[in-house]
Amino acid sequence: MSEHNEAPRSEIEATYKAREVEGVLDLYFYRPIGFRLAHFFQKLKMTPAGVTWLAGLCGVVAGHLYYYRDLRINIVGMAFQVCANALDNTDGQLARLTHRESREGRIIDSIADHLGFLSIYVHLTLRYLAEGASPAICLLALAAGISHALQGAAADYYRSTYLFFVTNRTRLRLDSASALRSDYQKLSWRSKPWDKLLLALYLNFTRQQETLAPHLKRLRDTTSQLFRGEVPNWLSTRYLNLANPTFKWWGLLMTNTRMLVLFALLFIGQPIYYFWFELIPLNLLFVYLIIRQETMSESLMEVAMKWRDAA
Secondary structure, eight states, X not given: OOOOOOOOOXXXXXXXXXXXXXXXXXXXXXXXXXXXXXXXXXXXXXXXXXXXXXXXXXXXXXXXXXXXXXXXXXXXXXXXXXXXXXXXXXXXXXXXXXXXXXXXHHHHHHHHHHHHHHHHHHHHHHHHHHTTOOTHHHHHHHHHHHHHHHHHHHHHHHHHHHHHHHOOSSOOOOOOHHHHHHHHHHSOTTTXXXXXXXXXXXXXXXXXXXXXXXXXXXXXXXHXXXXXXXXXXXXXXXXXXXXXXXXXXXHTTSHHHHHHHHHHHHHTTOTTHHHHHIIIIIHHHHHHHHHHHHHHHHHHHHHHHHHHHHO
């Protein structure tokens, strides 16, 4: 059984997923704000899901305000997007603060994030169409949006796997498409349509992740079977040493990078380059990280198999 030593965490750190997976902007800006907001919403008896939907609403409004070629309106949109990101941190912190973490909460959080960015892509596209741009911009936006979705899915999969292998917090439940499919089939559209819809969306999301990283999926499944969800120290240390060099690069595929680049492009009046930023540099980084992650997973699988054979 894996057991790690850790210094006592502060109250705010107890609301992190883990310090290792937090970006600099999250640690020093969003998490402190989210912590205070989590206490505020706790006093209001607001649920984490309620905060999530509020974050999604702010994100949708932000996207709409990017439609206008007026920097003052765009800046208001940026303020809404910062609020959306702060609330997106708050919902998870509130869930951990009140011990209300759940699969449904994770699914709703993902839906709200996607709605916010969908609003951005749609309204930026409409902005350029209204100015007489070629309809081909729709294909550009669609390709960028698909790239965004795949990059986000892979980064989330990598982060959850890192938490499973490396941190000493209560072991995460690693959802697999096969287990989710079984749960999905047990639900009825007639009696529980909302739960079934959420699970259908989550099942599709998990399939994407497993398709993108088949060797990582195999490593997760094998480790769960061999060690019953408790990663031994030697494997945890080996995973940490192999994963650390690329971890900061995975962070570039998360929300903060996109937000900062989009803000800069809005200030110079050229948000169309945001689509190209998704398609070229972020996709190149994405492909490189997937290849490296899969190579690492194969290496760790060999080690796990040798341990099994020697046991």
